[in-house]
Amino acid sequence: MKxxxxxxxxxxxxxxxxxxxxxxxxxxxxxxxxxxxKEDIYTxxxxxxxxxxxxxxxxxxxxxxxxxxxxxxxxxNRALYYAMTYLKPGCSIxxxxxxxxxxxxxxxxxxxxxSPKYEPMELCHTSINGKYKHLGASILNFGxxxxxxxxxxxxxxxxxxxxxxxxxxxxxxxxxxxxxxxxRTLLENCKNVDEAIALSREMPIAYNINLMLADxxxxxxxxxxxxxxxxxxxxxxxxxxxxxxxxxxxxFEELKHLSPLxxxxxxxxxxxxxxxLDSKPKVSVDDLKxxxxxxxPEGLCCNYYEEIFGTLRAMIFDPKEKSVEVCFGSPSLNEWxxxxxxxxxxxxxxxVEIVDEKSPVDFYEWV
Numbered sequence: 001m002k003x004x005x006x007x008x009x010x011x012x013x014x015x016x017x018x019x020x021x022x023x024x025x026x027x028x029x030x031x032x033x034x035x036x037x038k039e040d041i042y043t044x045x046x047x048x049x050x051x052x053x054x055x056x057x058x059x060x061x062x063x064x065x066x067x068x069x070x071x072x073x074x075x076x077n078r079a080l081y082y083a084m085t086y087l088k089p090g091c092s093i094x095x096x097x098x099x100x101x102x103x104x105x106x107x108x109x110x111x112x113x114x115s116p117k118y119e120p121m122e123l124c125h126t127s128i129n130g131k132y133k134h135l136g137a138s139i140l141n142f143g144x145x146x147x148x149x150x151x152x153x154x155x156x157x158x159x160x161x162x163x164x165x166x167x168x169x170x171x172x173x174x175x176x177x178x179x180x181x182x183x184r185t186l187l188e189n190c191k192n193v194d195e196a197i198a199l200s201r202e203m204p205i206a207y208n209i210n211l212m213l214a215d216x217x218x219x220x221x222x223x224x225x226x227x228x229x230x231x232x233x234x235x236x237x238x239x240x241x242x243x244x245x246x247x248x249x250x251x252f253e254e255l256k257h258l259s260p261l262x263x264x265x266x267x268x269x270x271x272x273x274x275x276x277l278d279s280k281p282k283v284s285v286d287d288l289k290x291x292x293x294x295x296x297p298e299g300l301c302c303n304y305y306e307e308i309f310g311t312l313r314a315m316i317f318d319p320k321e322k323s324v325e326v327c328f329g330s331p332s333l334n335e336w337x338x339x340x341x342x343x344x345x346x347x348x349x350x351x352v353e354i355v356d357e358k359s360p361v362d363f364y365e366w367v
Contacts, residue, residue, distance in 0.1 A: 001353070001354050001355070001356070002351055002352070002353060003116050003121065003329060003351075003352040003353070003354060004121070004349050004350065004351065004352065005121040005122070005123070005313075005328035005329070005349070005350045005352050006120070006121065006122045006123070006347070006348070006349050006350070007122075007123045007124075007125070007339065007345060007347065007348040007349075007350070008021075008024060008122055008123070008124045008125065008138070008347055009124075009125040009345065009346055009347065010124065010125070010126055010127070011126070011127035011128075011133075012127075012128070012129065013060075013063070013128070013129050014060035014061065014063040014064040014067070014128055014129075015063045015064065015066060015067040016067060017064055017067065017126065017128060018063065018064035018065055018066065018067025018068040018069075018071075018141075018142070019067035019068065019070055019071045020067075020071075021064075021067075021068055021071075021141050021142075022067065022068040022069070022070070022071025022072040022141075023071050024347075025068070025071075025072060025141060026071065026072055028120070031120045032072060032074075035068075035072070035074060035079065035080050035081075035140065035141055036074045036078050036079060036080055037078050037079075037080055038078075039078075040077060040078065042077070042082070047077055047082070049175075050082055053175075053176075053177065053204075054181070057177060057181070057185055057203050057204075058177070058181050058184065058185050060128060060131070061081075061142055061181070061184075064142055065079050065081060065082070065142060068141060068142070079140075079141075079142075080140055081140040081141065081142045081143060090112075090113035090114070090158075090159070090247075090248055090265075090266075090302065090309050091110065091111060091112050091113065091156070091157065091158035091159065091246075091247070091248065092109075092110070092111045092158065092245075092246070092247050092269050092270075092273065092300045093108065093109065093110045093111075093156050093157075093158055093210070093212045093245060093246045093247075094108070094109045094243060094244070094245040094246075094273050094277065094288075095107075095108045095109075095154075095212050095213075095214045095220040095222075095243060095244045095245070096108070096109075096220075096242065096243045096277070096283060097218060097220060097235060097236070097237055097239070097242040097243065098218055098237060099237060099242045100242040100243050100277070100282065100283055101282060101283050101284070102282045102283065102284040102285075103284070103285065105318060105319075105320050105321075106214050106215075106216075106218050106219075106220060106318075106319050106320065107214075107283075107285070107288065107316060107317065107318060108154050108156060108212065108214045108220075108315075108316070108317040108319075109288045109291065109292060109314075109315070109316055110146055110156045110212075110313075110314070110315045110316075110317070111292055111300040111301070111302075111311055111313075111314050111315075111331075112137070112145065112146070112311070112312055112313045112314075112315075113302050113304075113309045113310055113311050113312065114308060114309075114310070114312055115305055115306075115308040115309075115310060115312075116305060116310070116312060116354065118308075119312055120138060120139075121312060121313070121328060121329075121352065122137065122138040123135065123136070123137055123138070123326060123339065124136065124137070124138040124144075125339075125341075125343070125345075128188060131188035131189065132149045132150050132151060132153075132187065132188050132189065132190075132191070133149065133150045133341065134147045134148060134149040134150070134184075134187040134188060134341070135147055135148050135149075135324065135339060135340075135341050136148065136155075136183070136184075136187060137313060139180045140180065142180075142184070143178070143179075143180025143181055143183070143184055144180055144183045144184040144187060145157070145179075145180060145183065146183065146315065147183065147184075147187045148187075148317055148319070148322060148323075148324055148341060149187045149188070149190075149191075149341070150322065150341050150342075151190075151191040151192065151215070151216065152192075152215055152216025152217075152319035152320060152322050153186070153187065153190055153191060153192055153193070153195075153196060153213070153214075153215050153216075153319070154212075154213065154214040154215070154317040154319050155183050155186050155187055155196065155211065155212070155213055156183075156211075156212045156315075156317075157179050157183060157209045157210060157211050157212065158209070158210045158212075158246045158247055158248050159179075159207075159208065159209060159210075159248050160208040160209055160210050160224060160225070160226055160248065160249060160250055160259070161208055161226070161248070161249060161250065161259045161262075163207075163208075164178075164206060164207045164208055170208070172206040172207070173206070173227035173228055174204060174206050174227065174228040175204065175206065176203070176204030176205050176206035176207075176228070177203060177204060177205055177206060177207070178206065178207045179205070179207040179209045179211075182200065182203060182205055182207075182209075182211070183211075185199070185203070186199060186200065186213075191215075192215040192216075192217055192219065193213045193214065193215045193217075193219040193220065193221045193234060194219070194234075196213050196215075196221075197213070197221055197223060197232055197234065200223050200225075200230075200232075201223075201230055201232075204228075205225045205228075205230075206228075207225070208225060208226045208227065208259075209224070209225055210222060210223075210224050210246040210247075210248075210251065211223040211224070211225070212244065212246055214317065214319050215319055216319040216320050216322070217236075218236060218237050219234060219235070219236050220234070220235050220236075220243075220244055221233065221234040221235070221244070222244045222246055222251070224250065224251060224252050224255060226250060226255050226258045226259060227258060229255055229258065231252040231254055231255055233252075243277055245270065245273045245274060245277070246270075247266040247267075247269045247270040247273075248262075248263060248265075248266035248269075249262035249263065249266045249267065249270070250262075251270075261366045261367065262366070262367055263364060263365070263366055263367075264362055264363065264364070264365045264366070264367050265296070265302075265309075265359075265363045265364065267367060268296070268297050269296070269297075269300055272297060272298070272299070272300070273291070273300070276291050285316060285325070288316055289314075289316070289327075289331070289336065292314040292316075292327070292331045293314070293327075293330075293331035293332045294332075295332060296359075296360075297360075300314075301314075301330060301331055301332050302359070303330050303332070303354065303355055303356060303357040304356070304357060304358065304359040304363075305354055305356045306356050307358075307359055309359065309363075310330070310354060310356070311329070311330050311331060312328070312329060313326060313327070313328055313329075314326070314327040314331040314336075315327075316336075321340070322340060322341040322342070323338060323339065323340045323341070324338070324339050325337065325338050325339075326338075326339060328350055328352045329352035329353055329354050330353070330354050330355070333353045333354065333355065334352055334353055337350070
C-alpha cells in the first residue's frame, strides 16, 4: 500500500497559523472530516472552562482554532481538538547520554504506532510569534505528538496503559490536558529539561503518559503521570546510568499500584530495548536504526496497521544539532530523511510504503 506523508512549514501569529493549517486541511477531505465532531459535547459553560484552561497553559491555541475555523467553516466549538477524543495506543522511546553513543552526543529514538486511517502523517515546522519555533509531528492540527525546538529541547511520549479518552478507552480521572497539548506547550515555552519538568509538574495532565525529555546540555529525563499522580527521574553525564527508555506501561515503582498489569507487547518491547542497549558499550545511529526497523519481537517495528498498531514513524533526535532523522511508515521498508530546525525546506510530500501483517496471538494479552 502506498501512502503520503507531509512536511509543513507555518509561521506567524497563532490565528494566522491556524488559518494556514485550515487551508492545508481543506485539501485533504479525509482529515478535514476527522478534524471535527458532528454535535456539541460540551455546554457553553464547559467550553468556557476548556478555553480558560487552554489560555492558562496553552496560550494561543484558542486563537489558532479560531483561524482554522474561519478557513474551514468548522465551528470552533466543534473542533475535534477541543473534544480530546483521539486514541493513541503504542510507542517506544529511548534517550541516550553521550557516554552511551559512538558520536558522543545525546540522542533520542522514538517509534510511533497507530493507523494511517486516522493519522495525517504530518511533520510540522511551526514558528509562532513570541514562542520558540519547533519541529514535530502534528496531531488534530494544533497538537504535537513529539518534537524538537530551537533550543534543542526534545519531547516525546508513550501512552501509559489503556489510553485516556472522553469517549473510548479509560475515562480521565482528573480534569486536565491531553498529551498533545502538553507537548506543544513544552516545546513552545521551555529551553531545557529542567524547565520542561517544572512546567509539566505544574500543568494538570489528564492523560497517562511516559514523557521523555532531552536537551542540548546533555540532560535526559522520564516523567510519568497516572491519574494525576507524577514521578520523574533525571540523568546527566555524572549519573551512573546513561540511558532511559519507555514503552506503554508504568515504569516507576511508586506508581505501579495504580495500574499493576501491563500489555505483553509493551513489556517485550521494553525488555528488548534494554537488552539491545546493554549489549553494546557504545551505540551508533545505525544501531538505533536497526533496533527501530527490526520486526517485533526482535525489534520495535510493528506492521499491524489494520489492528491500529502499525509503525507510522521512526525518529532519531539530535538535540545539539537541532535535527531529527525521520522514517515515515514502516522503517523496515522506507528510507530515512533528515530535518533541521533552521531548514529552508518548504511544503513537501513523501511517498510511504506499508505492508499489513497480523500480530502474534499473545500480543495484546495483559500480564
